[in-house]
Every structure is written in structure tokens, then in C-alpha cells.
Amino acid sequence: MSFLLVQADSFERHSGLLDEMFRLRARVFHEQLQWDVTVEDMKEIDRYDRMNPAYLLWTNEDRSVLYGSARLMPTTGPTLLYDVFAETFPDGATLSAPGIWEATRLCIDEARIAEDHPDLAPNKALCRMFLASCEVALAHGIDTIVGNLDPLVLRIYRQHGAAIDEVGRSDAFGRRPVCCGVFAVTETVCGTMRDRLRLDAPLYRGTEPGRARQRPRLVAGTNWRVKALRGKAAS
Numbered sequence: 001m002s003f004l005l006v007q008a009d010s011f012e013r014h015s016g017l018l019d020e021m022f023r024l025r026a027r028v029f030h031e032q033l034q035w036d037v038t039v040e041d042m043k044e045i046d047r048y049d050r051m052n053p054a055y056l057l058w059t060n061e062d063r064s065v066l067y068g069s070a071r072l073m074p075t076t077g078p079t080l081l082y083d084v085f086a087e088t089f090p091d092g093a094t095l096s097a098p099g100i101w102e103a104t105r106l107c108i109d110e111a112r113i114a115e116d117h118p119d120l121a122p123n124k125a126l127c128r129m130f131l132a133s134c135e136v137a138l139a140h141g142i143d144t145i146v147g148n149l150d151p152l153v154l155r156i157y158r159q160h161g162a163a164i165d166e167v168g169r170s171d172a173f174g175r176r177p178v179c180c181g182v183f184a185v186t187e188t189v190c191g192t193m194r195d196r197l198r199l200d201a202p203l204y205r206g207t208e209p210g211r212a213r214q215r216p217r218l219v220a221g222t223n224w225r226v227k228a229l230r231g232k233a234a235s
Contacts, residue, residue, distance in 0.1 A: 001058065001059070001060065001061070001067070001117075001203070002058075002059050002060065002061050002063065002205070003056060003057070003058055003059075003132040003135075003136075003203050003204045003205070004017075004056070004057045004059060004063065005054055005055070005056055005057075005136055005204070006018065006054065006055045006056075006057060007052070007054050007055075008052035014057070014063075017057050017059065017063065017066055018055065018057075019043065020066045021055065021057060021066060021069040022043035022044055022045050022049075023042055023043055024066060024068075024069060024107060024109055025037075025043075025044035025069070025105055025107060026039045026042055026043055026044040027109075028107040028108075029044055029105070029107070030044055034174075035174070036174075044105075048071070048073060048078065048079075048080065048104070049071070051073070051077065051078065053071050053072060053073045054071075054072040054073070054136075055069060055070070055071055055072070056069065056070045056072060056129075056132060056133055056136055056204075057069050058108070058128070058129055058132065060116070065112060065116065066109065066112075067108060067109055067112055067113050067116075067125070068106075068107060068108035068109060068113075068125070068126075068128075068129040069105070069106070069107060069129075070103050070104075070105065070106040070107075070129060070130075070132075070133045071103070071104045071105045071106075072101045072102070072103055072133065072136065072137075073101065073102045073104070074098070074100075074101060074102075075095060075096040075097065075100040075101070075102050075146065076096060076097070076098055079096075079102045080102065080104050080148065081095060081102055081146060081147070081148060081180070082095075082096070085148045085170070085173070085178060085180065087168075087170040087172055088148055088168045088169055088170045088178050088179065088180035089167050089168040089180040090167060090168055093167055093168075095146050095167075095180075095182070097144075099141075099142055099143045099144060100142070100143075100144045100145070100146055101137055101142050101144070101145050101146070102145070102146055102147060103130075103133050103145050103146070103147040103183075104147060104148075106126075106129055106130060106133065106147070107129075108122070108125050108126055108129055110122050110125070113125050123156050123160075124160070124197055126153070126156065127156065127157060127160040127162075127193065127196075127197055128197060128199075128203060130157055130162065131160075131190065131193045131194065131197065131199075131203060132203040132204045133145065134162075134183065134185050134189065134190055134193070135190055135202050135203060135204035136204050137185045138185050138186070138187065138190060139204065139206060142185060143184070143185050143186070144182060144183065144184065144185060145182075145183040145185055146180070146181070146182050146183070147180075147181055147183075148178050148179065148180055148181070149178070149179055149181055150176055150177075150178070150179070151169070151176070151177055151179050154166060154179050154181050157181075157183075159196075160193055160196045160197060161189065161192035161193040161195065161196040161197075162183055162189065162193060163183065163184040163186070163189045164181050164182065164183050164184075165181070165182040165184075166179050166180065166181055166182075167180050167181075167182055168180045190202070
């Protein structure tokens, strides 16, 4: 298994994997979860995909099979959190800062994972995808991930060692509540998740072979958490 961070300068190089990612998102978010998302040519693509985000792809070692993906964006620009899900967090909370990434569209291909890795349960596979996202953030100086998720998924992450503040939730987006989760990204948290998942080493190995290390276009900054929690208390 391999985790690959794909940014704008390598979109063309990994266009096949990205196309498969958009197809996976259509199957998961449109067909399975029945979210109100736009699907064209069997691909789920929204306006944030046109803003050159970073994508974390979970593949096999030769990168011919996609097992999961996540989209990572800086919160200093447009985000789903503020543009669509603002009702899920308190008015006084500050969830935008250079040191925060928004993680969205995180999903896994349960059928393909079951076929290639039958001993890996779906919940643990989902947590591997999230852990790898945290490891990417940690590797690039980001201290916090924020995102909207189902309460069940939030509970699964917590059971596997993630440090999460639920700063709000709303029932306005469908059949189930949508939570706003704020995830601390630290060596300790990542280590705890690896222990719970029985992993001996980090999932994300960094720069792809033959390419010089490059900081993602998502700039690290100071920790936001004090401001966010003060906002929560003031609401």
C-alpha cells in the first residue's frame, strides 16, 4: 500500500488516478450516501476541485489501483465549511487560519479493499485513510484538520485514537446530523492511532521517488485552537 500526495503541478502525471478518484467519489457520495452532489460522466467534481487543492491518494505499490482518497485545502481561502456548512459551528468560532487544513471528500473503495485486503475491516480502512491525512499535515507543519462528517464516522475516529473536538452540528443537511469536527495533528495523536490500528510505521512516506521534496501550497501557521474554543464558549 502507498499514500501519494498529488498537487497541481502533478495533476497531469497522475490524471488516471484522479479520474478514478472522481468516479469513486460519485459512487460513495452520490450513489451510496445520496448526497446532493453534481455527477457528470460518472465523476463527482465540484468547484473546489478547480481551485488546485491537494489530493491524498491511497493506492497499491505500483499505483495501478485506488483504494481511497481525500481532498485537502487551506482554510484561508474558500472552503465547504464556510460556504456550505457554516450552520455546523458556532458563530464566534474562528476556524480559518494558515495552520488549518480542511479535509473533505474522504472516502474508501470498500469493495476493492475487501478484494485485495480481505483482513482489513472497513472501519479500520477508513481510519487508515484519515490517519494518513493527519500524517501528511504533520509532515508539512499543519497543526489542525477541520471537516464535516457523520456522527458515526466521528465516533469511529475517536475509537481509533483521533483527538477530536466536536464544535457543533446541524440537522439541516439531510437525513442524519452533520458534525463539525476539529482534529489535533500531533506526533502523539498519530502514534496513538497507529497503535490502535496495529501499525508499526507511518503510512505516508513523503515525496514520491525521483522528485525533490516540496512544501504543499498550503502554508503552515500558528495554532488556532484557543480562538476556536473561546468562540465555542461564547456562543
